[in-house]
Amino acid sequence: MAEYIIRRTFQMTIVFFLFLIFSYLLFNAIPGNAFSNLLLNPNLPPDAYQRVLEIYGLDKPLLERTQMYIVNFFKGDFGYSYKYFPKTPIELISERLPRTLMLFSIVNIVAFYTGFFIGKVLAWRRGSKAETWITVTSVFSYTVFYPWFALMMLWVFGYKLGWLPIGKFLYPEKWYDAPFDSDVVFTSMIKFTVVISLIQFAAYLASRGIESLSLRRNIRFGSLITIFAGSYFYWNNGDALIQKPYASDIAFHMILPVMVVTVVAFAGTALLTRTTMMEVLKEDYILTARAKGISQKRIRDRHAARTALLPVVTSFIFTIVTIIDGSVLTEQIFSWPGMGQLLLQSVLEEDIPVAMATFSFVGVFALIAHLLADVSYSYLDPRIRIKSQG
Amino acid sequence: MSKDVLVVKDLNMHYETLAGNVSAVKNVSFSVKEGESFGLVGESGCGKTSVAMSLLQLQADNAKISSGSISLDGIEMVGMSESELRKVRWDGISIVFQGAMNAWNPVVKVGEQIREAIREHYPNNTKNENTEKIESLFKMVDLDSSIMDRFPHELSGGMKQRAVIALALSCDPKVVIADEPTTALDVVIQDQILKEIKKVQELLGLSLIYISHDIAVIAEMTDQMAVMYAGSIVEIGPTDQVFSNPKHAYTRLLLESTPSVVGEKKKLRSLEGEPPSLIGEENGCSFSPRCPDPSDKCKSGNSEMGLIEVADGHFADKCCVECG
Ligand SMILES: Nc1ncnc2c1ncn2[C@@H]1O[C@H](COP(=O)(O)OP(=O)(O)OP(=O)(O)O)[C@@H](O)[C@H]1O
Ligand SMILES: [Mg+2]
Numbered sequence: 107m108a109e110y111i112i113r114r115t116f117q118m119t120i121v122f123f124l125f126l127i128f129s130y131l132l133f134n135a136i137p138g139n140a141f142s143n144l145l146l147n148p149n150l151p152p153d154a155y156q157r158v159l160e161i162y163g164l165d166k167p168l169l170e171r172t173q174m175y176i177v178n179f180f181k182g183d184f185g186y187s188y189k190y191f192p193k194t195p196i197e198l199i200s201e202r203l204p205r206t207l208m209l210f211s212i213v214n215i216v217a218f219y220t221g222f223f224i225g226k227v228l229a230w231r232r233g234s235k236a237e238t239w240i241t242v243t244s245v246f247s248y249t250v251f252y253p254w255f256a257l258m259m260l261w262v263f264g265y266k267l268g269w270l271p272i273g274k275f276l277y278p279e280k281w282y283d284a285p286f287d288s289d290v291v292f293t294s295m296i297k298f299t300v301v302i303s304l305i306q307f308a309a310y311l312a313s314r315g316i317e318s319l320s321l322r323r324n325i326r327f328g329s330l331i332t333i334f335a336g337s338y339f340y341w342n343n344g345d346a347l348i349q350k351p352y353a354s355d356i357a358f359h360m361i362l363p364v365m366v367v368t369v370v371a372f373a374g375t376a377l378l379t380r381t382t383m384m385e386v387l388k389e390d391y392i393l394t395a396r397a398k399g400i401s402q403k404r405i406r407d408r409h410a411a412r413t414a415l416l417p418v419v420t421s422f423i424f425t426i427v428t429i430i431d432g433s434v435l436t437e438q439i440f441s442w443p444g445m446g447q448l449l450l451q452s453v454l455e456e457d458i459p460v461a462m463a464t465f466s467f468v469g470v471f472a473l474i475a476h477l478l479a480d481v482s483y484s485y486l487d488p489r490i491r492i493k494s495q496g
Numbered sequence: 497m498s499k500d501v502l503v504v505k506d507l508n509m510h511y512e513t514l515a516g517n518v519s520a521v522k523n524v525s526f527s528v529k530e531g532e533s534f535g536l537v538g539e540s541g542c543g544k545t546s547v548a549m550s551l552l553q554l555q556a557d558n559a560k561i562s563s564g565s566i567s568l569d570g571i572e573m574v575g576m577s578e579s580e581l582r583k584v585r586w587d588g589i590s591i592v593f594q595g596a597m598n599a600w601n602p603v604v605k606v607g608e609q610i611r612e613a614i615r616e617h618y619p620n621n622t623k624n625e626n627t628e629k630i631e632s633l634f635k636m637v638d639l640d641s642s643i644m645d646r647f648p649h650e651l652s653g654g655m656k657q658r659a660v661i662a663l664a665l666s667c668d669p670k671v672v673i674a675d676e677p678t679t680a681l682d683v684v685i686q687d688q689i690l691k692e693i694k695k696v697q698e699l700l701g702l703s704l705i706y707i708s709h710d711i712a713v714i715a716e717m718t719d720q721m722a723v724m725y726a727g728s729i730v731e732i733g734p735t736d737q738v739f740s741n742p743k744h745a746y747t748r749l750l751l752e753s754t755p756s757v758v759g760e761k762k763k764l765r766s767l768e769g770e771p772p773s774l775i776g777e778e779n780g781c782s783f784s785p786r787c788p789d790p791s792d793k794c795k796s797g798n799s800e801m802g803l804i805e806v807a808d809g810h811f812a813d814k815c816c817v818e819c820g
Binding site (some may be wrong): 319391 | 578600611614622626
């Protein structure tokens with residue numbers, strides 16, 4: 107396995123290198139003077155302008171400049187934003203990234219779980235009325251024109267009913283006298299989510315080896331209770347208590363985008379799960395499990411769904427890959443100032459250093475996610491493990 | 497005289513299909529005694545698997561048991577609720593499926609799949625008790641205990657089959673059904689597996705229902721046997737009796753179409769014609785079109801059906817007994 111990962115990492119580095127050169131050349135092929143933005147930036151004193159030109163070779167011919175860029179890139183120097191001069195692309199990304207991650211990791215997890223659960227039940231209840239209706243609905247939300255749907259939802263919930271905020275990720279008036287900026291709150295919200303997921307996962311792992319099924323269930327249930335109690339305690343004490351009103355403001359702004367994207371995203375998982383699961387249910391080992399006297403629910407979850415999970419997880423990881431580029435549209439519609447907007451703005455404004463840095467980030471993210479997909483697949487399906495070792 | 501463990505009476509089962517009802521099991525009656533091995537033989541499609549599935553009430557969704565009774569240790573199984581059935585399955589009757597190679601879930605370790613069955617029926621066992629149980633089962637079928645931690649794809653066909661036998665024995669069932677357990681294996685392994693089953697059956701005093709299309713295997717494996725034709729039992733009795741004195745023309749044809757390894761060389765007869773369609777009602781003797789020597793009454797389709805006793809405990813179809 108280790109050897110496999112090393113080999114893959116090596117391949118990935120080469121791919122990434124080519125990707126860098128190619129995108130840099132492409133950005134520079136955009137007609138017009140790419141760094142006129144920098145020139146027009148009022149924050150930039152003339153001598154600083156001259157220095158930036160020299161360091162990054164902006165007045166050099168394209169090939170030489172590309173070479174300089176790549177060298178600087180691997181030294182960890184991504185230049186300065188043309189638009190927001192003293193800021194570096196890294197600063198911009200680290201400000202935007204938590205917002206996008208927070209929104210889209212929640213969306214993806216919610217969509218994956220509901221999709222998987224619904225698909226599982228659909229396959230199990232095959233032929234019932236409910237199955238037909240839910241399948242038709244899923245096909246609708248899978249095929250609906252997403253921007254139209256999102257705008258309709260905004261119109262209904264934000265404008266007609268007025269229940270939810272229409273755009274942005276916070277009410278600025280609430281934040282005037284906030285003792286910290288939104289990124290701090292975002293970061294602690296992300297940390298909180300990660301810790302919760304880890305606890306839940308640890309409880310799952312710990313209870314796996316227990317022989318008595320009822321004890322197993324109780325431990326898992328107990329861990330849920332602990333998480334609820336723990337969350338309550340956490341948000342009502344110390345730093346978190348001060349952050350609470352701001353965090354809930356952000357959470358409130360997240361409801362609509364999460365809902366809309368989930369409705370669209372769950373359907374793919376649900377339909378895929380339904381199909382694979384229906385195939386699995388025909389397998390002989392499902393009959394064996396029934397003959398053993400195993401309960402229907404356990405056969406569904408442990409035998410059928412576990413095997414049906416394989417293609418679903420792959421497709422899920424490939425969705426994760428598209429989080430950032432997929433976020434362009436969503437963030438534009440919901441005016442959510444995240445990575446997607448950064449990507450779009452920097453390209454439109456020809457802020458090449460920022461655009462390059464964001465694109466590289468998306469690229470690295472995609473490569474790593476693909477590697478993760480392969481590794482996790484080989485864990486889920488023991489038949490593949492052999493091949494990757496050999 | 498040991499007592500009957502399983503008694504099947506006048507069992508009728510059909511599949512509902514678009515082309516009509518397929519009567520796969522017609523008026524089947526037989527019983528299996530404690531520690532006895534019972535054979536069910538017949539050509540492909542005659543309904544052997546359908547009988548086995550009915551015994552576990554695991555028949556396909558389109559299958560209906562229309563009448564009859566199956567009683568295990570005096571407890572009636574037809575009409576039981578799903579949760580009652582779950583208790584009887586594996587603990588009362590377990591099965592080695594036809595094509596048992598695919599009986600293993602590919603993503604779960606072999607040991608875990610056996611453990612799961614034991615855990616279901618003996619929820620109070622400790623982990624160690626279950627491990628010991630599996631080890632002893634593996635020992636019985638000549639498997640190394642390290643197989644427990646392997647995934648199904650890591651085992652050879654023969655090993656998988658042995659493990660399936662261990663799985664079938666894991667909850668000490670009263671009756672084990674083996675539905676052509678050696679179909680997918682090569683001849684040498686087939687022989688080993690047969691010996692294994694025989695050994696285990698005698699060792700544990702199991703009640704075994706052995707299903708095969710190969711009458712030679714039935715001869716080797718069983719004490720009592722039944723010959724099935726087109727969904728009905730046409731001859732039933734002690735195995736050696738049926739062999740030495742077959743009463744039904746179909747049994748004789750089966751015997752003549754099987755090469756015997758021992759004994760004098762005979763010219764083999766091939767079984768001509770097709771088994772009849774099981775769809776719809778038919779009158780008279782279903783074997784008539786293939787019978788080498790049918791009586792006029794049989795040909796006209798007016799013969800009475802039903803088993804009659806031809807010798808002590810040996811029954812055969814009335815029509816055919818009268819013909820031959
Ligand atoms: N689910 C089903 N729906 C409709 N017909 C079925 C179904 N399962 C089996 N049959 C039919 O029932 C009859 C008996 O099938 P069964 O599988 O019991 O035969 P078998 O004796 O086990 O044959 P084999 O030796 O090939 O395993 C066959 O004609 C088959 O086509
Ligand atoms: Mg069969």
